[in-house]
Amino acid sequence: MGQIVNPQDRIARSTVMLLHTGFMETGRGLCSGTLVAQDLVMTAAHCVVNLENGEPYPASRFRIYFGNFHRAEDGTHDWMESRARDVRQVIPHEGYKIPYGGGDLHDIALVRLKDEAPSDFEPATLLTDLSVLGEKQPVTIAGFGNIKYYGDPSEPRSRLLRSFKTFVHSARDEKTGMVTFVRPTTIRTNDEYRLAVGGMAGGDSGGPGFVEVGNELLVFGVASGYRDDFASYENVPTHLEWLRETARRLQSCLAPQSGAHCAP
CATH class of the missing domain: 2.40.10.10 (Trypsin-like serine proteases)
Structure with a gap:
């Protein structure tokens, strides 16, 4: 895809990598996501759901990475673990359809982090x-x-x-x-x-x-x-209300949106 994003760019400071650790070696468990609160990432439901049974994978199987990371020539991963976060909870949209069928697919999910994102990252x-x-x-x-x-x-x-x-x-x-x-x-x-x-x-x-x-x-x-x-x-x-309500259930709050109000 396209061109490499400058780490100081607004897009780079809110876009994250989500890794299913059970598939780390093959790369099949790699997805992207968007930081929408200091402890919340928005991603696709199919990234966090077991497509065989429709149930979300355990939160312990995921890690969120902040910033660019490279794979060394010897195959090892060069990741700054200090800029990674464990996941506390995963909630896909309850209307997500497997397999894809007619009507809205609702391919959206929220992931709650155990710790807040690095301070140089800003929710979108x-x-x-x-x-x-x-x-x-x-x-x-x-x-x-x-x-x-x-x-x-x-x-x-x-x-x-x-x-x-x-x-x-x-x-x-x-x-x-x-x-x-x-x-x-x-x-x-x-x-x-x-x-x-x-x-x-x-x-x-x-x-x-x-x-x-x-x-x-x-x-x-x-x-x-x-x-x-x-x-x-x-x-x-069209999923804003679901996102807001789910954020509240996760005891969090989306980044300020026009016309939106978060409970203290």
Whole structure:
């Protein structure tokens, strides 16, 4: 995916890597996520759910990493453990469908950390107004996935945060409720949040999609997966109430949103 993000960039200071430790050696358990509170990460439900039985994996199987990390030539991991956090609790959306079926997929989840994020990381602000995402609206997606989409999933990920610029085609799919994108040279497809192959890659699942409103970067979507060779993003504005209520259940609070109020 795209270009490496400067560590000081706003996107880099709110995008994280989620690792399922049971799959550390193959890289199959790698996803991305968005810091939405000092102790909360938003990601895709399929990143934290056992797709065989629909139940979330134990929180103890996950770790959240902050910043860019490399895999050494000898195959060992060069990670700064001081910038990693254990997970206290995982809550996928109760309406998440396995396998994918008709209607809203609700491919979204919140992960609560045992300890707060490093002080140089800042929770992202979520988009509240879906009307911002008009046709041809420029957006940026980000994640820690492979450089190439096609490839052996067992190949090690670069573990470098990259971003990719694209455009909105439709802000809400009638069947899935997702947001779709097209690259400038791509023919339109169905009304979904979709992005042409060459943008999102393995390991980018759960990562954020950003739209600039005024001078502010807002998160509008969560990377979900591919449908008909186009990447789909779960719709954040339509899940705001679920996100707020779940944050309260986790005794936390989303980063300040326009028109939102958190209990003390």
